[in-house]
Amino acid sequence: MIKIENIHKSFQGKPVLKGISGVFEQGKPNLIIGASGTGKSVLLKCIVGLIQPDEGHVFYGDKEFTKANRDTKTEIRREIGMLFQGGALFDSKTVEQNVMFPLDVLTKMPQNEKIDRVNFCLERVGLGGQNSKMPSEISGGMQKRVGIARAIVNSSQFLFCDEPNSGLDPQTSILIDDLILEITEEYNITTVVVSHDMNSVMGIGKRIMFLYQGLKCWEGTRDEITDSGVKEFDDFVFANKVMQKLRKK
Amino acid sequence: METLGKYFIFLSRLFVNRETFGTYFKLVVDECITIGINSLFLVSLVSFFMGAVTTIQTAYNLISPLIPDYVISLVVRDMTILELAPTIIGVIYAGKVGSSMASGLGTMRISEQIDALEVMGINSASYLVLPKVIGSLLMYPLLVILAGLLSMLGGYLAGTFTGVISPTEYVYGIRFDFNEYMVTFAIIKSFVFAFLVASISAFKGYYTTGGAVEVGKASTAAVTQSVIAILTADYLLAQLLLQ
Numbered sequence: 001m002i003k004i005e006n007i008h009k010s011f012q013g014k015p016v017l018k019g020i021s022g023v024f025e026q027g028k029p030n031l032i033i034g035a036s037g038t039g040k041s042v043l044l045k046c047i048v049g050l051i052q053p054d055e056g057h058v059f060y061g062d063k064e065f066t067k068a069n070r071d072t073k074t075e076i077r078r079e080i081g082m083l084f085q086g087g088a089l090f091d092s093k094t095v096e097q098n099v100m101f102p103l104d105v106l107t108k109m110p111q112n113e114k115i116d117r118v119n120f121c122l123e124r125v126g127l128g129g130q131n132s133k134m135p136s137e138i139s140g141g142m143q144k145r146v147g148i149a150r151a152i153v154n155s156s157q158f159l160f161c162d163e164p165n166s167g168l169d170p171q172t173s174i175l176i177d178d179l180i181l182e183i184t185e186e187y188n189i190t191t192v193v194v195s196h197d198m199n200s201v202m203g204i205g206k207r208i209m210f211l212y213q214g215l216k217c218w219e220g221t222r223d224e225i226t227d228s229g230v231k232e233f234d235d236f237v238f239a240n241k242v243m244q245k246l247r248k249k
Numbered sequence: 250m251e252t253l254g255k256y257f258i259f260l261s262r263l264f265v266n267r268e269t270f271g272t273y274f275k276l277v278v279d280e281c282i283t284i285g286i287n288s289l290f291l292v293s294l295v296s297f298f299m300g301a302v303t304t305i306q307t308a309y310n311l312i313s314p315l316i317p318d319y320v321i322s323l324v325v326r327d328m329t330i331l332e333l334a335p336t337i338i339g340v341i342y343a344g345k346v347g348s349s350m351a352s353g354l355g356t357m358r359i360s361e362q363i364d365a366l367e368v369m370g371i372n373s374a375s376y377l378v379l380p381k382v383i384g385s386l387l388m389y390p391l392l393v394i395l396a397g398l399l400s401m402l403g404g405y406l407a408g409t410f411t412g413v414i415s416p417t418e419y420v421y422g423i424r425f426d427f428n429e430y431m432v433t434f435a436i437i438k439s440f441v442f443a444f445l446v447a448s449i450s451a452f453k454g455y456y457t458t459g460g461a462v463e464v465g466k467a468s469t470a471a472v473t474q475s476v477i478a479i480l481t482a483d484y485l486l487a488q489l490l491l492q
Contacts, residue, residue: 048368070265077370088361102369105272105376160368 001026002158002190007046007056009039016042017053018214027188029181029204033195034211035236040194041085043211044162047192048080049073060158078106081151083161087143089135095122095146096131102154121149125179141172145179152183159184159191165200177203198243201225210236259452262374263382273380280384284346285391292392293399295341299333300325300400301407308413318414322422325404330431334397336483339442342389343475347450350381351471354454355464363455378451382444389443390436397435438486445478 002024009017016039024030032040045051047058049065058065060076068076089098096118103114122128125145135143144164151159161180165173181204184191195201201208202222210218210233218233225237238244267273307324354377357363366373401423408414414422450471457467 045364050364050367074370077368080368080370082365082368084361084365086360088365090362090365091356091360105268105371106369154369 001061002047002192003057003059004043004047005057005059007043007058008054009042009046009051010054016214017046019056020211020214020216021056022209022216022219024190024192025207026190027185028206029184029191029193030207030209031193031195031201031205032209032211033201033205033236034217035196038211039214040196040211041162044160044192044194048082048160049077078154079157081154081156081159083144083147083151083159083164085163085166087135087140087147089143089146089150091135093135094131095127095133095135095138098135098146099149099153102150106154117153118149121153122146124152124183125149126175139172141168141176144168144176148176148179148183152187155187157189159189161191161193161195163194163196165195165197170199173197173199174203180204198237198240201237212236255456256449256452259374259378259455260448262372263379264375265372267372267375267379272376273383276376276380277383277387280380281388283349284381284384285388288342288345288388288392289395291341291345292338292396296334296338296396296399297403299337299396300329300403300405303328303333303400304404304408305411305413308408318418319422319425321408321414322401322404322419323425326401326423326427327431329397329400329404330435332483334393334400335435335438335442336479338393338396339389339439339446339479339483340476342392342442343446343450343472343479346385347446347471347475348468350447350450351454351457352464352468354378354451355457355467358455358457359460359464374455378448378455381451382447385443385447386440389446390439393435393439434486434490437490438483441482441486442479445482446475449475449478 003022004024005021007017007020008015020043032043034040042051046053046056049058053066056066060079063072063076065073065076090101093101096115099118099121100114103109103117107114109117118131119128122130125148127142127145127149130138130142135146138146159180164176164180168176177200180191180193183189193200193204205222208218208220208222208225209216210230212232218228218230220228228234228237303325304321307321311320311324354363357377363373363377366376405416405419408419409416453467453471453474457463
């Protein structure tokens with residue numbers, strides 16, 4: 001479980017996050033959604049420590065992360081896996097080397113065990129046998145799957161996904177969403193997904209936090225979406241015609 | 250001043266919260282290959298012609314019958330060891346290796362590869378930059394020694410083929426009144442320049458923000474600032490060590 005309390009962040013005097021609090025539960029995908037520029041990615045980066053919040057606290061289980069010393073932060077971070085928007089694969093390394101990287105640097109696992117673990121993770125994301133390919137030789141969807149394999153290879157307890165569907169076709173997006181959901185439930189990890197894709201929201205949104213202009217505007221489950229009673233949220237959810245038709249029905 | 254402070258904080262980050270020695274060993278070897286082997290051709294070419302041109306131009310200027318021919322190779326030797334090999338090759342090194350370091354790290358920054366390292370709990374500055382600095386400190390002095398030798402060889406070949414100096418006179422001039430401290434001075438300079446180029450270029454690349462245009466700008470700034478740092482350090486070292 002991850003808990004955030006009163007997170008504030010400003011850039012050059014302009015507030016981006018205005019006191020966000022919430023809990024991200026274990027064993028289910030927690031979605032942070034909102035329009036572009038509402039602070040979703042900034043909030044995610046505050047949670048993983050890539051951006052230091054101006055105010056507020058982040059707790060991983062019972063460990064305070066924001067004010068922790070370097071060693072504690074490193075210890076917590078080694079439990080974190082993250083899928084970045086562009087995959088963030090190391091382009092000078094092969095698929096296998098990318099997935100093996102956390103094991104190489106962070107563990108003293110024997111080489112044969114590392115290879116077994118990498119092969120298992122690649123099989124798990126449907127990329128068995130692609131070990132020797134370079135990131136530039138595989139598609140965007142495959143890069144995202146390699147990113148997921150790398151995020152889970154170290155048996156991470158916390159998985160963060162920043163716009164996992166951006167730049168992907170609808171079918172591949174569903175594939176990635178399903179993979180995130182399966183992995184979250186299978187390994188009982190705490191997953192936080194930042195997205196503005198309504199298909200993801202409807203597909204895997206077990207817990208949803210909606211941000212609007214740096215504030216948490218609504219929180220609930222996907223079953224509660226239709227009767228949120230929050231205008232800003234309704235405008236976001238029912239922005240496209242398909243959703244508007246569904247709402248009318 | 251703010252940038253300078255940020256640079257020193259960046260340098261201090263290279264040495265804290267490091268990974269294991271084994272992790273760095275392979276990275277340093279890789280960097281040595283990238284920095285050293287890949288610079289070999291350009292450094293060799295430039296130094297060879299540098300020596301050849303210096304010989305011809307020195308001969309052109311020393312037309313007095315009162316000045317013996319061996320002075321040509323003596324001038325070539327002193328210019329090469331004191332200035333041309335460490336400093337001019339340093340400028341070329343900044344252009345080739347420095348820009349490559351800055352653009353490589355800049356691309357890693359904008360494609361979130363550095364963030365990926367940080368999220369894993371790895372000190373990205375130390376992991377990515379320290380091997381480059383060590384690799385540079387190991388390889389650049391070797392490149393300078395090679396440049397010095399090739400420059401004098403270039404001078405020898407150009408001088409003897411064009412007939413401006415005989416082989417015997419050239420070798421005599423190279424050996425005449427040789428002060429070993431010049432080599433020590435050149436090696437000291439090469440260590441300083443190697444550190445400046447690697448650290449400044451890595452700093453510019455590491456803190457790149459934006460997109461492809463900014464990576465290009467960071468690469469250009471890395472070369473410009475490295476060259477300025479080299480020339481400033483060159484003057485200061487000459488003042489300090491050649492008095």
